Amino acid sequence: MKSSVRMGRVLGVSLRIHWTVPLLVMLFGYSLGSQTLPARIPDQPGATYTVAGLAGALLLLVSLLAHEAAHAVTARRKGIQVQSITLWALGGMTQMGKPRTAGAAFLIAVSGPFTSLVVGAVALAAGIGLDTLSGWSVPAAVLLWLGWVNLVLAVFNLLPAAPLDGGRVVQALTWWRTGDQDRAERAAARGGQVLGVLLIGVGWIAVLRGALSGLWLAVIGFFVMVVASAEHRSARLAPALRGLRAADAMSSPVETCQDWLTVRRCVDDVAVRTRHSTLALIDFEGRPSGLLHLPHLARVPAPQRETLRVRDVATPWTRCTTCAPDDLLAEVLEKLSPGRGLPILVTDGQHLAGIITAHDISRIVQRHTLRGTEGP
Template sequence: MNNSVRMGRVLGVPLRIHWTVPLLVVLFGYSLGSQTLPAMIPDQSNATYTIAGLAGALLLLVSLLAHEAAHAITARKKGITVQSITLWALGGMTRMGRPRTPGSTFWIAVSGPLTSLLASALALGAGIGLNTLSGAAVPAAVLLWLGWVNLVLAVFNLLPAAPLDGGRVVQALTWWRTGDQDRAERVAARAGQVLGVVLIGLGWIVVLRGALSGLWLTVIGFFVVIVAGAEHQRARLAPALRGMRAADAMTSPVETCQDWLTVQRCIDDVAADTRHSALALIDFEGRPSGLVHLPRLARIPAEQRDTLRVRDVATPWARCTTCAPDEMLQDVLEKLSPGRALPVLVTEGQNLTGMITADDISRIVRRQALRGTESR
C-alpha cells in the first residue's frame, strides 16, 4: 500500500504502518475519551479521560494487528507465502499468495474473525472482572469498550462479500461446490461491489440525518467497491494468464535510455518516439538502473529540463518490479502492489530482456477472448 512505512516484523512477516494509523489512534482516542467514557463514568478528570482514551485506541490497534497476524500465521501453516501486513485507518491488510485449495481459503478467512471474537471475549471478561473485584471503573470501561469494538469488527468482517473475510468464506464454499476457483472469486468480488454500494448509500443516509459518523461508513463503502472491483478484474484475467510465463507476455527488445542524459535529451532522442508510457534506463556499463514514466517527464518545468538528469526523476532499480523470463505470469502479477505496479522489467542476470506492460496484458486477454469466440 502506498505511503506506508516498514516498522519491523511480526512473527517474521514485514509489518507496515500506513500514515492514516496515527489518524485512527487520534480519532478513536478522542471519541473514547471525550464521549464514551464520560457517559459511562462521569466526574473524572480530563487527564484521566485523555489517557484512558489513548490507551483504548492503542489496544484497539494491537487487536487489529492480532487479527491480521492470525491470517498470516494460518496462511504460512497452509504453505502460502505472506509478503506483508499493513495496518491503516480502516483496519489491516495481509498480502499473501493465492490459496491452493478451498479449505485453505476457508481457514485463512475465518482465522481473523475468530481472533477478534477471542479478543472480544477476553476484553469483556477482564472488564467485568476488574470492575467487580477491584472497582477500577476507568480501566474496566476501556476494556468493555474494546470488547464491544472487537465484537463489531468480527461481525462486520464476516459479511459475505470480498474483500471482507466473509467474502473469502463465500469464495471457499463456492469453489468447493463448483470446483472453479475463478468463478468463486468473481462471485465473492461481485458481492463485495454490491455491499460497497449499500454501505455508501447507508452512510449518506446517516449523514443526511445529521450524524457525521456516516462519512466513515461511506469511506469504508468506497474502499470495498474499489478493492472488490480490482479482485473481480483479476478473477477475469486469471484464465487468460494461466500457464503463461513472463517471457510469453513481455515486449522485447526493450526501448532504453541512458540514465546520464538530461531530461530534454531523453525527450528529444528517445521518449518522443517510444510506443510505451515508460522507459527503462541503463547506466554507463549497460546495466539496467531504473524506470522513468513519460508523464513524469512531461510535468518537469521547461527551464529545468536541460540541467536535470533523467535518472534524478526516475524510479530507482531497487524499487522497480522485476522478474525472470521463466517465472509464471500469474505469480509475477500477484507480486504487484499499488506502489509497484506495471510495467514489470524482465531480467536475466544483469541483462534486461523484456518489459511487461498493461498493453501486453490487454493483448493476451483479447487474444484469449477471440479464441473463446472461435471455440464456440
C-alpha cells in the same frame, strides 16, 4: 497500499502503517474519552478520560494487528508467502499469495474473525472481573468497550462479501463445492460490490437523518465496493493468465536510453522519436539500471535540463519490478508490492529481455475473450 510507511516486522512479516492510522487513534480516542467514558463513569478528572481514551484507541490498534497477524500466521503455516501487513483507518490488510486449496482459503479467512472473537471475549471477561474485584471502574470500562468493539468487528467481517473475511469464507466454500476457484472469486467479489453499494446507501440515509456517523459507514461501503470491483477484475483476469510465462506477455525488443545522458539530450535524441511512454535505462556496460517515465522529463525545469542526468529522474533499478522470462505471469503480478507495479522488466541474467506493460496484459485478456473461453 500506497502512502504507508514500513515500521518493522511482526512475526517475521513486514508491518506497514498508513498515514490514516493516527487519525484512527485520535478519532476513537476522542470518542471514547469525551463521550463513552463520561457517560458511563461521570465525575472523573478530564486527564483521566484523555489518558483512558488514548489507551483504549491504542489497544484497539493492537487488536487489529492481532486480527491481521492471525491471517498471516495461518497463511504461512499453509505454505503461502506473506508480503506485508498494513494497518490503516478502516482496519488492516494482509498482502499474501493465493491459497492453493479451498481448505487453506477457509482456514485463513476464519482465523482473523476468530481472533477478534477471542480478543473480545477476553477483554469483556477482564473488564467485568476488574470492575467486580477491584473497583477500577475506568480501566474496566475501557476493556468492556474494547471487547464489544472486537465482537462487532468480528461479526462485521463475517458478512458474506469480499474483501471481508466472510466473503473469503463464501469463496472457499463455493470453490470446494464447485471446484472452480475463478468462479468462486467472482461470486465473492460481486457480493462485495452489492454490499458496498448498500453500505453507502444506508450511510447517506443516516446522514440525511442527522446521524453524522453515517459518513463512516458510507466510507467503509465505498472502500468495500472499490476493492471488490478490483478483485472482480482480477478474478476475470486469472483464466487469461493461467499457464502463461513472462516471456509470453513481454514486448521485445525494449527501447532503451543511456542513463548518463542529460535530460535535454534525452528529450531531443530519444523522447521525441519514441512511441513509448517508458524507457529502460542502461549503464556504460549495457546493463539495465532503471526505468524512465517520459512524463517525468516534462516536469524538469528548463535550466536544469542541461546538467541533470536522466538517471536522476528515473526509477532506480532497485525499485523496479523485475522477473525472469520463465516466471509464471500470474505469480509475478500477484507479488507486486506497494510502490512496485507495472511495467515489469523481464531480465535474463544481466540482459534485458523485454518489458511487460498494462497494454500487454490488456492484449492477453482481449485475446482470451475472443476465444470465448472465459466463464460467466
